[in-house]
Amino acid sequence: MSELRAAAGREPGGPSAVAVAESNVDPAEVAAFERLAATWWDPAGPFWPLHGLNALRARYLRERLATAFERDPSDPRPLAGLRLLDVGCGGGILSESMAALGADVHGIDVVARNVAIAATHARDSGLPVRYEVGTARDLLARAERYDVVLCMEVVEHVPRPAELLAECSRLLRTGGVMVVATINRTASSWLMAIVGAEYVLRWLPRGTHRWSRFVTPDEVEGALAAGGLEVRARTGVRVNPLTRRFGLTRGLAVNYMVVACRAGGSADMQAGVSP
Numbered sequence: 109m110s111e112l113r114a115a116a117g118r119e120p121g122g123p124s125a126v127a128v129a130e131s132n133v134d135p136a137e138v139a140a141f142e143r144l145a146a147t148w149w150d151p152a153g154p155f156w157p158l159h160g161l162n163a164l165r166a167r168y169l170r171e172r173l174a175t176a177f178e179r180d181p182s183d184p185r186p187l188a189g190l191r192l193l194d195v196g197c198g199g200g201i202l203s204e205s206m207a208a209l210g211a212d213v214h215g216i217d218v219v220a221r222n223v224a225i226a227a228t229h230a231r232d233s234g235l236p237v238r239y240e241v242g243t244a245r246d247l248l249a250r251a252e253r254y255d256v257v258l259c260m261e262v263v264e265h266v267p268r269p270a271e272l273l274a275e276c277s278r279l280l281r282t283g284g285v286m287v288v289a290t291i292n293r294t295a296s297s298w299l300m301a302i303v304g305a306e307y308v309l310r311w312l313p314r315g316t317h318r319w320s321r322f323v324t325p326d327e328v329e330g331a332l333a334a335g336g337l338e339v340r341a342r343t344g345v346r347v348n349p350l351t352r353r354f355g356l357t358r359g360l361a362v363n364y365m366v367v368a369c370r371a372g373g374s375a376d377m378q379a380g381v382s383p
Contacts, residue, residue, distance in 0.1 A: 148199025148225055154313060157305075157347070158201060158261075164345065164354040165260065165365065166205040169287060172341060172367050173256060176285045185210030190255040195244055195276055196262035200226030200237060207235040211256065215239045216247070244275040253281045260289040260365075263328070264321050270331040277335025283372035286337060289345070289365045293322035296361040304349070325360050329368075337368035 147153035174181035177190065188210030194203045197215030199222055207213045207230070215237055217223050223239045230237040257276050263269035273288065280286050291297050298319045306314045329339050343356050345363035 148201065148222070149229055155199070155201075157352075158198075160347070160352060161345070161354050162201050162205060164356070165202070165289065166209075168343070168356065168365065169206070169258075170209060172287070173285060176340075176367075176369060177255070187211035187256075191253075192256040193247070193252075193254040193258065193276075193279060195257065195259045195272075196265075197226055197239065198222050200229055200239065202258065202260060203237050203239075204230060204233060204235050206256075206258070207237045213237045214252075214254070216242045216244070218243060244272065244279060248275060248278055252279060253284075254279055255281055255284045257284070257286045259286065263288065263290045263323050264317065266321075269321075269323050270327070270334075273328065273331035274335050277332060277337055277370075280337070280370050282370050284370050286332065286368050286370075287365060288328055288332070288368075289363070290328065291317065291322045291363055292361055293319065293324050294361050297322055297363075300362050325364060325366065328366050332366070332368045337370055339366060339368045341367040 148155055150156075151159045170186060171181050173179075173190070174183070174186040177187075179186040186209055187206065190211050192206050192211040192213050194206065194213060194215040197203045197217050198219075200215055203213050203215040203226065215223075215226060216239070217226070218241060220241050223241050226237070227239045230239070257280050259273065259276050263272055266272050269290075276286060291301050301322075302317055302319055306316055325342065329342075332339060342360065343365050344359045344361070345354060345365065346357045346359070347354050347363075
C-alpha cells in the first residue's frame with residue numbers, strides 16, 4: 109500500500125539509467141501505479157485499504173497538527189493558513205482530507221496519471237488543492253518551504269529512503285511539522301504486510317511491497333534527526349482482518365507513523381500514542 113511508487117518510466121528519449129538512479133526513483137514502481145491510477149477513488153477497488161487507513165490518519169493528523177500549531181482540533185478548519193505538502197499524493201485521498209481541514213495543500217507525485225486524477229477529483233469536489241508532477245528535490249531547487257510536510261507510505265518504495273527523508277526535512281520551515289508513515293522491517297511485517305495482505309487475504313496486488321525496502325523506526329528517526337528534526341510522537345497502526353477496521357496501537361512492528369518538528373515548534377506535543 110503506497111501513495112507513491114516513486115519511479116520514472118524508461119521510454120525512448122526518456123531519462124537515462126543514470127538520471128533515474130540519481131532521482132531516487134524505481135521504474136518498476138511507477139509502472140504499477142500507472143496501471144492502477146484509474147482506481148484511486150473506488151472504495152471497493154485495489155486502494156480500498158488506503159480509504160480505510162485515511163480516515164484514521166486524518167483524525168491523527170488533525171489532533172497532532174492542531175496541537176503542534178496551538179490550534180483547537182475541534183475547530184472545523186484547524187489547519188487554516190498552514191502550507192502543507194503531500195509528498196507522493198497519489199490520487200489525492202489524503203490531500204483532500206487536509207484541504208477540508210483548511211490547509212493550503214500542495215500535492216506532488218511522479219506518476220502523471222495520479223496527478224491528473226487527483227486534480228480532476230479535487231476540482232469536482234470544490235477543494236482548492238494544487239497538484240503537480242514532481243519530486244521533493246524539484247521543490248528544493250525552487251526554494252519552496254512548508255509548515256507541514258507529509259511523507260506517507262512513500263519511503264518503502266524508493267531505493268534510498270534516507271535521501272528522500274533528508275530532502276523532505278529541508279522543505280520544512282522553522283517550527284514546522286513532518287509526519288512519516290511507513291512499514292517496519294520485521295518478521296511480523298513480512299508475515300502480515302506481504303504474506304497476509306498480498307497472498308492470503310489478497311487485499312493488495314502481489315508484489316506491492318518488497319520486504320527489503322521496509323524501513324525501521326530507528327532508520328526513519330535517524331534520518332529525521334540528521335535533517336535537524338526532533339521526534340515528538342510515534343504510533344503503530346493496526347488493522348483487524350475480520351472487520352477491516354484500522355486503529356492505533358503502541359506496537360511498531362508493522363505499520364507506524366512518526367511525527368517530528370523543526371526547532372521552534374510547540375513544546376506541548378509530547379512523544380507517545382494518541383488516545
